[in-house]
Amino acid sequence: MQKSWFTRLVEAIFFGNYFYGICAIGLSVEASMQQQYPLNRPLFYVLIFFATVLYYTLAYIGEGNTNIANKRSMWYAEHKQFVRYSQFVLTGAFIVSAFLFVLRHLGGLRAAPFLYYVMLAVFPVVAAMYYGSSGRYNLRKIGWLKPFVIGFTWAGLVTVYPIIISCIEYGLAYEVRLITVLLFVKNFMFISVLCILFDIKDYGTDYNHQLKTFVVEVGLRKTIFYIIIPLCILGLGTFLTYGFTHGFSSMKIALNTLPFLALLMVAYSLHRRRSILYYLIIIDGLMLVKAICGITAMSFF
Numbered sequence: 452m453q454k455s456w457f458t459r460l461v462e463a464i465f466f467g468n469y470f471y472g473i474c475a476i477g478l479s480v481e482a483s484m485q486q487q488y489p490l491n492r493p494l495f496y497v498l499i500f501f502a503t504v505l506y507y508t509l510a511y512i513g514e515g516n517t518n519i520a521n522k523r524s525m526w527y528a529e530h531k532q533f534v535r536y537s538q539f540v541l542t543g544a545f546i547v548s549a550f551l552f553v554l555r556h557l558g559g560l561r562a563a564p565f566l567y568y569v570m571l572a573v574f575p576v577v578a579a580m581y582y583g584s585s586g587r588y589n590l591r592k593i594g595w596l597k598p599f600v601i602g603f604t605w606a607g608l609v610t611v612y613p614i615i616i617s618c619i620e621y622g623l624a625y626e627v628r629l630i631t632v633l634l635f636v637k638n639f640m641f642i643s644v645l646c647i648l649f650d651i652k653d654y655g656t657d658y659n660h661q662l663k664t665f666v667v668e669v670g671l672r673k674t675i676f677y678i679i680i681p682l683c684i685l686g687l688g689t690f691l692t693y694g695f696t697h698g699f700s701s702m703k704i705a706l707n708t709l710p711f712l713a714l715l716m717v718a719y720s721l722h723r724r725r726s727i728l729y730y731l732i733i734i735d736g737l738m739l740v741k742a743i744c745g746i747t748a749m750s751f752f
Contacts, residue, residue, distance in 0.1 A: 465731040466526040468507035472500035477742030478609035484749040486630055488617045494552050495616050499608060501545040508538060509582065522727050559619040567615050574607030595665060602643030610635045633689040640686030641741060644679050644714060645734055651721050652730050679718050687711040706748040710741035
């Protein structure tokens, strides 16, 4: 049966990883507002969109798996030419955008202290090690570590990068403040939990490949109650600590709590088998929900 144009569009957005790029922009805007720094200029958001889509697509572009049980792999097999063309176009657009960014902010980049470059380099290095070619440097092969590597990289991209780049764009001085540390921990824990939830989907494959993820090692129930819930509490607790001690309004605290409550509800829903699109739309969609809640809280409350 032929798919409708809407179904094809949804699959392209989520299987093609464009939604991840949107989430990266949303979370970056949220972090800038919560840390009370000026929003970045549009070119920065263009760059992180391209970088996110390119990075995630790299994991699937070379797959030859056409197992009909894996809809994402099937999609990549069916749209191989489109994906490769898209990667080519996005890579070219990223290079041009990066060149324009450097050209526009050459003075700020020259004046930036060495610490800026260290902080900007840490997260791409960890991200590269996630896809390392050898077993020694491929962090993706370490099942229990994998979610935290992804969470760390995302937290850096959306919490640290917007602020460092904002300082370069507007000639501001960067200060490591308590709110920055707490927001980093909050984003780190939130996205790490999403990655652990994704491991539930891959339980069968990971078990066969002897990849020791939390779900494979301790089972679904213990993963939810002994790992996911404590991590959620830790992530939310960091924000609540800052919010209550700095006089945040009850509405601002409630809006920032909402994504974590939704995360727990979604985790509980995984007792039933879910499709890959459920994971990509509902679970990954919580990143966008978190960004919208945070932006709304800072804008109106």
